[in-house]
Amino acid sequence: MSSVPQEINITQAGARRAFPTPSIGVFLGLQILDVLTTLIGLNLGAQEGSTFIGQLLKTGPVSALIVSKILAAGLAAIAVFLNRKRILVFLNIWFGGVVAWNVIAIILQYAGRRTSVRPQ
Numbered sequence: 001m002s003s004v005p006q007e008i009n010i011t012q013a014g015a016r017r018a019f020p021t022p023s024i025g026v027f028l029g030l031q032i033l034d035v036l037t038t039l040i041g042l043n044l045g046a047q048e049g050s051t052f053i054g055q056l057l058k059t060g061p062v063s064a065l066i067v068s069k070i071l072a073a074g075l076a077a078i079a080v081f082l083n084r085k086r087i088l089v090f091l092n093i094w095f096g097g098v099v100a101w102n103v104i105a106i107i108l109q110y111a112g113r114r115t116s117v118r119p120q
Helices: 006-014 024-044 051-059 061-081 085-116
Strands: none
Touching: 024 061, 024 085, 051 061, 061 085
């Protein structure tokens, strides 16, 4: 038999976790970082991971990024307009992951360039 009273188990099972506060400022900052890291990565020779954005890149990197940022801003605006705070939090987490992925790609591209060019 457990020494923990039953009401503590019920309270702990029904406890809600605190949900992160949505932030338009974080969203905008992540969009800027995404554009910068994408352009740097493409300049170093990295490939676009998204098929959709990859197709847009055929029109040019700047125009592709403008279209993708308009779509991202549209999603954020809809989330704010409909008061769906969780969507904005999800978008911030998603773009945080995208920026982290881009930084890893930049590091790998840069490291690959340094090791493939040997001084003579």
